[in-house]
Amino acid sequence: MRYLRRAGVVAASGFVLLASCSSGTSAKPQSVTVTQKEFTLSTSSSNVKSGNVTVTVNNSGNLQHELVVFRTDLDEKALPMTADGHKIDEEGSGITHLDPEAEDINPGGSKTITIDLPPGRYVFVCNIEDHYKQGMHSVVTSS
Numbered sequence: 001m002r003y004l005r006r007a008g009v010v011a012a013s014g015f016v017l018l019a020s021c022s023s024g025t026s027a028k029p030q031s032v033t034v035t036q037k038e039f040t041l042s043t044s045s046s047n048v049k050s051g052n053v054t055v056t057v058n059n060s061g062n063l064q065h066e067l068v069v070f071r072t073d074l075d076e077k078a079l080p081m082t083a084d085g086h087k088i089d090e091e092g093s094g095i096t097h098l099d100p101e102a103e104d105i106n107p108g109g110s111k112t113i114t115i116d117l118p119p120g121r122y123v124f125v126c127n128i129e130d131h132y133k134q135g136m137h138s139v140v141t142s143s
Helices: 002-021
Strands: 030-037 040-043 051-059 065-072 095-105 110-117 120-125 137-142
Touching: 030 065, 040 120, 040 137, 051 065, 051 095, 065 110, 095 110
Parallel strands: 030 051
Antiparallel strands: 030 040, 051 110, 065 095, 065 120, 120 137
């Protein structure tokens, strides 16, 4: 009788152990809030966990803005520009453009995107004409 009780306890313990190891991959994505206004762009964190990152972009300015993300090792103030010099060349040398973008964010509005950020260095920018040149950029590193 004592042997059966022990076996039951061991079996139940094994079940609990197995159940606790089967959590799956339902981890919540990392999240970052980006605040934009004329002419600044700030992030709630400059370091994020790699993988799917939920990015909420709030436009607290008076003009329409957008959020574009580039993977790069270039200095955040030295990204390649289009021939007219008003925007970042999204296909330029030394950068990789990531999708999706958060486009057409009206004053007072917000948009949320989920973007895959493997380990690396990223520059978050507003790439509306001349906004980047006026300071709307920030570096985020994922690891």
